[in-house]
Amino acid sequence: MLRMLRQKLLNPIMWELSLMNTKIDRLNSDVCNLLIEKTTCQNHNDTAQQVNYIRNFEELDDFIEKSIRGDYKGKSHIEFLREYVLDFDSFTNELGSKPPDCSPFINDYRLWEMTFFEFLSGKKYNVESEGVSEDWIKKYAYEKPPTINWSTSEYVSRMKIYIEFLEICMPMADMHILEMGSGMGYLLELFGRRGCHVTGIEISEAFAEYSRNLLQTQHISNEIICCSYYEADNLNKQYDIVVFDASFHHCHDPMSVLKMLYAKVSDEGSVFFLNEPIHDNYDRPWGVVRYDGESLLQIRALGWLEFGYRADFFAELLCRAGFNFVSTHDMSNGSKLFVARKKVTVADDNYQQ
Numbered sequence: 001m002l003r004m005l006r007q008k009l010l011n012p013i014m015w016e017l018s019l020m021n022t023k024i025d026r027l028n029s030d031v032c033n034l035l036i037e038k039t040t041c042q043n044h045n046d047t048a049q050q051v052n053y054i055r056n057f058e059e060l061d062d063f064i065e066k067s068i069r070g071d072y073k074g075k076s077h078i079e080f081l082r083e084y085v086l087d088f089d090s091f092t093n094e095l096g097s098k099p100p101d102c103s104p105f106i107n108d109y110r111l112w113e114m115t116f117f118e119f120l121s122g123k124k125y126n127v128e129s130e131g132v133s134e135d136w137i138k139k140y141a142y143e144k145p146p147t148i149n150w151s152t153s154e155y156v157s158r159m160k161i162y163i164e165f166l167e168i169c170m171p172m173a174d175m176h177i178l179e180m181g182s183g184m185g186y187l188l189e190l191f192g193r194r195g196c197h198v199t200g201i202e203i204s205e206a207f208a209e210y211s212r213n214l215l216q217t218q219h220i221s222n223e224i225i226c227c228s229y230y231e232a233d234n235l236n237k238q239y240d241i242v243v244f245d246a247s248f249h250h251c252h253d254p255m256s257v258l259k260m261l262y263a264k265v266s267d268e269g270s271v272f273f274l275n276e277p278i279h280d281n282y283d284r285p286w287g288v289v290r291y292d293g294e295s296l297l298q299i300r301a302l303g304w305l306e307f308g309y310r311a312d313f314f315a316e317l318l319c320r321a322g323f324n325f326v327s328t329h330d331m332s333n334g335s336k337l338f339v340a341r342k343k344v345t346v347a348d349d350n351y352q353q
Contacts, residue, residue, distance in 0.1 A: 052083050054296070055090040060120075063293065064301050081293035086120075088283075088291060095119050104285035104313055105255070105320065113287030113307070114252060120288065120296070121303050127228050129303040130250055131204040161333050162190055165274055168329055168337060169241055171196050178239040178264065180229055180257075181247025185211025185222075191241075192220030199223040199239070201232045229257045238266040246275040249307045254286070258321035265342045271323060273338040274331075277308040285313035314338070 054060050063084050066072075072080040092098050095116065100108050118124055165187075171177065173195030179188055182200025184207055192198045192215060200222070202208040208226040215222040225232070229251060242265055251257045265271060282289040288299070289308040298304040309317070315325040323340040331337055 050083050051085050053085055053087040053090075055087045056094065057122075060086075060296065060300055064297055067293070067297055068301070081297070084293035084296070086291035086296055091120065092116070099284055099287075105317075109285075109287075110253065117288050117299065117305065120299050122300065123303055125252060125303065125305060127203060127252075130305070131206065157333070158186065159190075161275075161331055161335075162187055164331055165243075165272070165337060166190060166194070168339075169243075169270065169272055171241060175240040176237060176266075178235070178242045180232070180242065180244050180261075181250065182211055182224065183207050183245070183247075185214045185224070187243070187245055188222065189215060189218060189220060192218065192222065196241075197221065199225070199235070201225055201227060201229060203228050230260070232264070233260045235264055237264075238269065239264055240266050240269045241272065242269065243272045243274060244276060248273055248276050249309070250305045251307070252305055254307075254309075254317060255321060258318065258323065262322040262342065267342060269342055270326075271340045271342075273340075275333075275335050276338065278311055278314050278336070278338060279308065280311050282308055282310045285310050286317075 052063075054063060067077075067080065070077075075083075097112065097115070099116075100112050102108055114125060171191055171194050175196045176199070177188065177191045177196045178199045178201070180201050182188055182202045185200060188198040188200050188211065198215070198220065200208070200211060202211065202224060203226070205226045208224045212222065212224045215224070225235075227234075230253070242261060248254065248257075261271065277290060286309045287307055289310070290306060295306040298306050318325045318340045322343050324343055325338070326341050327339045329337040329339070
């Protein structure tokens with residue numbers, strides 16, 4: 001059943017049905033683009049007018065099936081998704097395990113969060129699951145020039161946020177830019193138009209090929225590497241700007257990724273976290289802390305990792321990995337941009353690899 005649901009979610013026919021206009025109201029979309037595009041997620045429990053708690057897998061799969069077939073009972077998709085919230089205690093009781101009472105920086109904590117994720121997902125996590133369907137690949141990936149796979153409204157909305165971001169990070173010609181989880185390459189295109197040297201790390205071969213075609217048709221020199229974040233250690237240069245755009249929350253070992261990046265960031269370089277689920281109100285420091293309907297849909301139906309980070313933990317995580325958390329910026333879509341800079345030296349920490 002889950003396999004059939006995943007195929008429906010990844011059907012490219014659903015692609016045009018989405019709009020994701022704000023960080024807070026980002027659930028204003030139909031299913032597939034909501035799930036295929038890089039996302040900016042948030043726990044929406046506070047804004048729900050009616051809450052349907054999901055207490056077991058039967059209710060979880062019923063919710064997913066209704067969402068996929070559009071059975072919203074007269075509501076919009078955003079209203080429908082906001083009504084559903086995971087009952088965390090019910091699922092941990094069924095799992096027979098509670099979050100460990102330990103530091104969030106030790107491996108036992110991370111392993112429990114992965115165990116809980118796989119319990120909800122129904123399968124072992126595989127980083128290669130963070131991709132798109134074969135139909136999408138055949139239809140879009142090799143077009144030259146590639147089709148813009150956002151509605152006009154969504155494209156304008158995204159470009160507005162990207163322009164705000166560029167005004168903050170202020171890229172200069174000949175800077176070296178690295179995007180971790182570069183998706184279809186739209187942000188890299190804007191950097192390239194400013195004369196920057198752009199590199200993208202992307203796990204999906206379809207998205208990697210799409211972005212290569214996009215950048216090449218704009219005559220933008222690029223290096224798009226199809227690999228996981230953890231393989232980016234093979235990069236042999238340093239970058240002035242590193243950016244995660246709704247992609248850092250897909251890291252199952254965020255400390256390892258940040259420590260690896262330390263050597264890839266120039267001494268005056270910065271790391272930007274755009275559209276990431278980093279908030280003050282999560283009930284644990286990090287992990288599967290987002291119980292909203294959208295996150296559940298992605299976890300259960302697609303096997304995508306949907307972590308969140310409490311802001312105090314995130315700041316400490318950066319510090320232990322060798323970065324200073326220097327600023328946040330409010331974006332017009334309701335999200336926050338987080339900025340970190342490299343320290344001169346890295347202090348030892350107790351995080352167990």
